[in-house]
Amino acid sequence: MLNRILAPLSAAWKEATDSQVWTSIFRHGKPVSNRNRALVMMSNVFLHLHPVKSRKAGIKLRYTWCMGGITFFLFLVLTFTGLLLMFYYRPTVEYAYADIVDLQEHVPLGIMRELHRWGAHAMVITVWLHMLRVFMTGSYKPPREFNWGIGVVLLVLTLLLSFTGYLLPWDQLAIWAIAVGSNMARATPLLGTEGPLSASLTLGDISLINAGNDARFALLGARSVGQPTLLRFYVLHCVGLPLVAAFLMAVHFWRVRKDGGISGPM
Amino acid sequence: MIDLFKDLVNWASGPTVLFTIATLGLLAAFRFTQVWSKTSAKVFFVVLAVFYTASMWDPDFFLIVAKPDNIPITGVIFLVFFFTWYAMHQGIQNDRRSAGEEEVLERQESEKVWVWPDLVYTEMLAMVILSIVLLVWSILLAAPLEQPANPADSPNPSKAPWYFLGLQEMLVYFDPWLAGVVFPTLIIVGLMAIPYIDTNPKGNGYFTFKERKAEIVIFLFGFLILWCLLVVSGTFLRGPNWNFFGPYEYWDVHRVEPLLNVNVSDFFWVKLLGRPLPTGGFFAALMREWLGILMVGAYLFVLPVVMSWPRERFPTGLKWLSCHHYFEKMGATRYYLGVSLFLMMMSLPIKMYLRWAFNLKYIVAFPEIFFNI
Numbered sequence: 001m002l003n004r005i006l007a008p009l010s011a012a013w014k015e016a017t018d019s020q021v022w023t024s025i026f027r028h029g030k031p032v033s034n035r036n037r038a039l040v041m042m043s044n045v046f047l048h049l050h051p052v053k054s055r056k057a058g059i060k061l062r063y064t065w066c067m068g069g070i071t072f073f074l075f076l077v078l079t080f081t082g083l084l085l086m087f088y089y090r091p092t093v094e095y096a097y098a099d100i101v102d103l104q105e106h107v108p109l110g111i112m113r114e115l116h117r118w119g120a121h122a123m124v125i126t127v128w129l130h131m132l133r134v135f136m137t138g139s140y141k142p143p144r145e146f147n148w149g150i151g152v153v154l155l156v157l158t159l160l161l162s163f164t165g166y167l168l169p170w171d172q173l174a175i176w177a178i179a180v181g182s183n184m185a186r187a188t189p190l191l192g193t194e195g196p197l198s199a200s201l202t203l204g205d206i207s208l209i210n211a212g213n214d215a216r217f218a219l220l221g222a223r224s225v226g227q228p229t230l231l232r233f234y235v236l237h238c239v240g241l242p243l244v245a246a247f248l249m250a251v252h253f254w255r256v257r258k259d260g261g262i263s264g265p266m
Numbered sequence: 267m268i269d270l271f272k273d274l275v276n277w278a279s280g281p282t283v284l285f286t287i288a289t290l291g292l293l294a295a296f297r298f299t300q301v302w303s304k305t306s307a308k309v310f311f312v313v314l315a316v317f318y319t320a321s322m323w324d325p326d327f328f329l330i331v332a333k334p335d336n337i338p339i340t341g342v343i344f345l346v347f348f349f350t351w352y353a354m355h356q357g358i359q360n361d362r363r364s365a366g367e368e369e370v371l372e373r374q375e376s377e378k379v380w381v382w383p384d385l386v387y388t389e390m391l392a393m394v395i396l397s398i399v400l401l402v403w404s405i406l407l408a409a410p411l412e413q414p415a416n417p418a419d420s421p422n423p424s425k426a427p428w429y430f431l432g433l434q435e436m437l438v439y440f441d442p443w444l445a446g447v448v449f450p451t452l453i454i455v456g457l458m459a460i461p462y463i464d465t466n467p468k469g470n471g472y473f474t475f476k477e478r479k480a481e482i483v484i485f486l487f488g489f490l491i492l493w494c495l496l497v498v499s500g501t502f503l504r505g506p507n508w509n510f511f512g513p514y515e516y517w518d519v520h521r522v523e524p525l526l527n528v529n530v531s532d533f534f535w536v537k538l539l540g541r542p543l544p545t546g547g548f549f550a551a552l553m554r555e556w557l558g559i560l561m562v563g564a565y566l567f568v569l570p571v572v573m574s575w576p577r578e579r580f581p582t583g584l585k586w587l588s589c590h591h592y593f594e595k596m597g598a599t600r601y602y603l604g605v606s607l608f609l610m611m612m613s614l615p616i617k618m619y620l621r622w623a624f625n626l627k628y629i630v631a632f633p634e635i636f637f638n639i
Contacts, residue, residue: 055377093415097414121335129349133353136353159430171413172413
């Protein structure tokens with residue numbers, strides 16, 4: 001009985017995988033032979049981030065926790081959901097909040113914003129845990145010193161991405177979190193109005209650093225969190241920071257391979 | 267009975283007690299490594315889960331923990347505990363193996379396997395599970411949206427996003443130029459410098475504790491206590507005016523905390539000599555702050571040199587200060603870089619305890635140029 005259903009299905013599957021379309025996409029047979037297992041890794045642009053073979057201990061879940069992979073997956077989820085959100089969101093003081101309310105109230109079963117927000121929180125945590133794992137296995141040690149440094153920059157970029165995104169809903173939670181966070185910049189030594197030694201930067205009687213040109217102003221594009229800040233954070237959040245992060249991720253993954261793959265006892 | 271328990275938890279969550287308990291607990295766990303066993307992990311997680319669940323019946327606890335943007339903090343608590351345990355547990359198992367003339371697990375399994383299917387399937391499974399978790403989380407819990415932004419109405423407390431609350435908590439003890447600018451920079455630089463400072467060739471590519479005790483103790487103290495604990499207490503235990511509130515306490519906006527903070531200069535000039543602080547001009551300010559400047563200078567520039575001395579040069583009772591073997595092993599550059607970063611990191615707990623013990627506000631205070639330490 002079961003065979004009656006399965007037989008035509010497997011015939012259809014065979015038909016499909018033998019077709020010109022399938023064989024033009026996948027240049028090798030099913031990855032059941034060792035030759036094809038090697039070919040699938042080498043001929044697929046996404047899979048070729050991996051080597052063909054790897055040390056058994058290194059790819060165990062108990063060793064890597066898959067935390068780096070999960071972080072990368074979350075980045076992809078965030079890119080995709082963020083793109084969809086960009087269709088509906090306008091980064092102006094006038095529309096931003098209303099657009100978020102619209103997303104919430106006029107999209108039945110809409111969870112894009114939820115996926116984006118919770119995914120972002122999760123990514124911050126998985127980056128920490130990935131770093132914890134890399135530290136606890138001593139994987140930053142030679143020859144992987146440089147890649148650890150890239151990883152630290154990626155941690156900072158993750159936090160900045162989350163921070164810039166935090167402002168975009170333009171609600172009370174958003175602007176005051178950014179206000180509190182960016183107030184720090186006012187205290188930058190030399191470059192902030194309330195920073196040590198900045199008062200000593202003078203030209204005759206004119207002090208060079210003031211609230212209209214200090215580090216905080218550069219961050220906000222204004223003297224307080226306002227329209228220029230929203231636009232600035234939007235551009236950084238949607239274009240600037242993701243581009244830099246994607247670029248550094250490419251370097252990060254490349255170096256994992258070039259430094260000998262997933263770490264293991266030397 | 268329950269009230270007594272709640273009072274006890276509220277008391278134990280206070281910054282002083284919580285920080286001290288957590289630090290001593292962590293150090294004890296490094297000393298008595300048998301606590302990283304499966305049994306104690308199970309007991310610990312059950313206790314934590316029961317405590318957490320039972321506390322949900324308390325309205326004040328529920329109010330703060332159930333805030334949508336605070337959900338990640340609950341995640342941080344459980345995940346960080348679990349993965350720290352998991353890493354230490356595997357490290358100690360490996361240490362037992364190498365003590366018993368056996369090879370560490372990662373070396374035993376050094377044969378190569380095909381990435382398809384062994385790794386690719388794991389990644390696929392991780393993606394599927396994570397997608398389900400994210401979807402369920404997103405369906406069950408709406409993303410927060412408060413009232414429209416109003417620059418004229420600042421909420422009390424105003425909090426940064428949760429992952430920066432460790433830094434915001436530091437503002438209690440340091441001025442913004444340190445807590446918000448210098449320390450974050452040092453954290454980033456310090457993290458990047460780790461592989462270049464740490465010359466210990468052991469423990470590369472496998473879990474271990476015994477072979478890299480100092481590195482792990484310092485890193486986990488920084489990550490667990492100075493970062494995660496401050497993030498958690500900054501989120502859950504800091505209420506209006508950044509005052510401390512226990513997990514079962516109502517966030518009373520009108521609570522007033524007495525602030526009787528004094529500077530080192532007050533201690534020296536007013537309390538010790540019984541004279542007013544020197545005033546008038548640059549040199550008077552320098553004279554006012556000479557003791558604090560000396561203390562900071564000694565801590566940052568003299569102490570590293572002293573610590574590089576061999577043990578014989580220290581009087582009994584202070585011999586533990588000697589880091590001579592590190593100086594020998596690492597060489598001068600790495601030693602001074604590492605020790606300086608370490609002392610910078612330790613300046614946070616030191617300043618915390620100075621505040622708690624003496625109400626100390628500033629060691630060096632030049633409010634004229636916003637240069638306060």
